Amino acid sequence: MINIVRAWVMSLLFVVLCTACQSGGSWQTKSAGRAYEVVLVDDIDSIFSEELSATIDFLPQPEPAFDVSTTDKNHFRWNMKQARNVVIIDTAADKHETVTIEYEHDTYASPQIIISVKAANARTIREKRKTIGRELRQLLHAQERRNEMLNLQKAHAPEPEKAAREMFGVDISIPADMTHLKRGKDFLWISDDGTSVMRNVCLFKGENIDSILQANIKGETDEMYMTLAEQQPMKEQQPFMTEGLWAMKGDAMGGPFVMLKSGDLTVLGFVYAPNMKKRNHIRQLETAMLSLKDAAKKRKKNIELKQ
Numbered sequence: 001m002i003n004i005v006r007a008w009v010m011s012l013l014f015v016v017l018c019t020a021c022q023s024g025g026s027w028q029t030k031s032a033g034r035a036y037e038v039v040l041v042d043d044i045d046s047i048f049s050e051e052l053s054a055t056i057d058f059l060p061q062p063e064p065a066f067d068v069s070t071t072d073k074n075h076f077r078w079n080m081k082q083a084r085n086v087v088i089i090d091t092a093a094d095k096h097e098t099v100t101i102e103y104e105h106d107t108y109a110s111p112q113i114i115i116s117v118k119a120a121n122a123r124t125i126r127e128k129r130k131t132i133g134r135e136l137r138q139l140l141h142a143q144e145r146r147n148e149m150l151n152l153q154k155a156h157a158p159e160p161e162k163a164a165r166e167m168f169g170v171d172i173s174i175p176a177d178m179t180h181l182k183r184g185k186d187f188l189w190i191s192d193d194g195t196s197v198m199r200n201v202c203l204f205k206g207e208n209i210d211s212i213l214q215a216n217i218k219g220e221t222d223e224m225y226m227t228l229a230e231q232q233p234m235k236e237q238q239p240f241m242t243e244g245l246w247a248m249k250g251d252a253m254g255g256p257f258v259m260l261k262s263g264d265l266t267v268l269g270f271v272y273a274p275n276m277k278k279r280n281h282i283r284q285l286e287t288a289m290l291s292l293k294d295a296a297k298k299r300k301k302n303i304e305l306k307q
Contacts, residue, residue, distance in 0.1 A: 031084040031109035035144055035280050038066045039083040041076050044122045048087065051133030052140070056279060058230065058243045059256050063279045065137055082109040084147070085140055093120045099128055101135055111150065113143040148287040149173075160190040160201075168203055168265055173291040175199070175284065184216045197273040199281055201288060205264050224250040228257065241286070246270050256282045260289045267292060 033039075043049050053064040071080060073088075080086075090096070096118045103115040117132055119125050125132070155176040163181055164172050167188050174190055178199060182189040186205040191198060206212045210227060217226035231244030240260065247254040256278055257270035269285030271278050 028106060028110040029082055029108070031112045032079070032082045033084045034067075035084075035147070036066050036140075036283070037083070038068050038085040038087060038140060039076075039080050040068050040070045041086065041088040042072055042091075043070055043089055044091070044125050046070075047125065047129050048089065048117075048133060048136065051129060052087075052136060054133075057232070058245055059278055059282075060245065060254065061278075063277055066140060078108075081107075082112075084109070084112055085143060086112070086114040087136060087140075088114065088116045089125065090116055090118045091121055091125065092118075096120050099124055099132065101132065101139075103139060111143075111147050113139065115139055144283065145287045145290070148284055149291065152288060152291065157190075160188075163188055163190075164203055168205070169294065170203070170262075170265065171291075171293045172201075172203075172267070173288055174201065175288060182216075187212065187216045189216065197271065197276055197278075197281055199285055200268075200270050200272075201285060202266075202268045202270075204266055204268075206266075209266065219248050219251045219253070221250070224248055228259075229254070231257075231259070234258070241289075258282060258286045258289065260292065262292060 038052055040049055040052070049068050049070055052066040052068050055062045056065050066085075076088075097120060099117070099119045101115065101117055103113055105114075106112050107114050115136060117125070117136070119128075152173040152175065157174040157176050157179050159179060160174045160181055161172060163183070164170055164174075167183070167186075175192070178190050178192045178201065180191045180193040182191075184204075188203045189200065190202070191200045202217070204212055204216070213227065214225040218224060225248070227247055227249050229245045229247045231242045234241045234243045242259045244257055244259075245254060246257045253272060253274075255271045255273060257268060259269075260267045267289045269282065269289050271281045271285065273281060
C-alpha cells in the first residue's frame with residue numbers, strides 16, 4: 001500500500017513539474033495574464049497608470065497601450081508575482097539618490113519581466129514622469145515582442161513562408177493560423193481569413209503603393225479597393241516602420257495597418273475586426289514583420305558557420 005501511495009505521489013509531482021516546465025528548459029511556472037497586461041505596484045498619484053494606459057495612435061477606436069491593474073507592496077503576493085509584466089515603484093531617500101530603472105527576466109515565472117523604478121522621493125518621480133513613462137512603454141513593448149517572437153518560433157505557417165521565400169527571396173515568420181494565400185504579379189497576400197477578426201500580411205514590390213493595392217485588394221466590385229488613409233512613422237518602437245489606418249474605397253471597411261520597407265520590398269500588415277479590439281492583433285503582425293530576413297544572406301551565413 002505504501003508503494004502504491006508513493007507511486008501516485010511521484011506521478012502527480014511529475015505532472016506538476018511538466019506543467020511548470022517551459023520549452024526553453026527552465027523549470028518555472030508559466031506566467032499569468034494576457035499580452036499587454038501589466039501589474040503596477042505602489043504607483044504614485046496614478047502617474048504610471050496614466051502613462052501606461054495612454055491611448056495608442058492609429059486605432060479606429062481608443063485602446064490603451066497596456067491594460068493596467070494596480071496594487072501595493074503589502075498585497076503583492078505570490079499570485080501577482082507570477083504576472084507576465086510587473087512594474088514596481090520604489091521611493092526611498094536613504095537608498096536612491098537618482099532615478100534608475102532596472103529590470104530582470106523570469107524571476108518568479110516565465111516569460112516575465114519585472115521592472116523597478118527607483119527614486120529618492122515622489123517629487124522626483126513626478127518631475128520625470130514623461131521620461132520614465134516612455135522608457136517603461138519601450139521596455140514592456142520589447143518584452144511583449146520577445147514573447148510573440150518565441151511563440152512564432154514554436155508555431156508558424158510553413159506554406160506562406162515558403163511562398164515568400166520563392167517569390168521574394170526572404171524569410172519571414174508567419175503565425176500558424178494564417179494559411180490562406182493569394183498570389184499576384186510581385187504580390188503575395190497571406191491571411192487567416194477570419195470572420196470576426198481577420199489578420200493579413202502582404203508582401204509586394206513596386207513604388208506606387210496605392211495602385212498596387214487597388215490592383216490586388218478589391219472589394220465586391222472593381223470600384224472598391226484598399227487605400228492607406230492616414231499614416232506616420234511609428235513612435236517609440238520602430239523608426240523604419242510606419243503605422244496608420246486603411247480604408248476600403250467605396251465600402252465601409254477599414255482598420256489599422258503597419259508597414260515596413262526593406263529595399264524594394266514592402267511588407268504590409270493590416271487587421272479588419274469591426275467592433276472588436278485590435279491592439280494585440282496588429283502588434284502580433286508587427287512582430288511577424290520584424291522577423292523579415294534576406295534568405296540568401298541567411299543561407300550564406302549558415303554556410304560560413306559550417307566551414
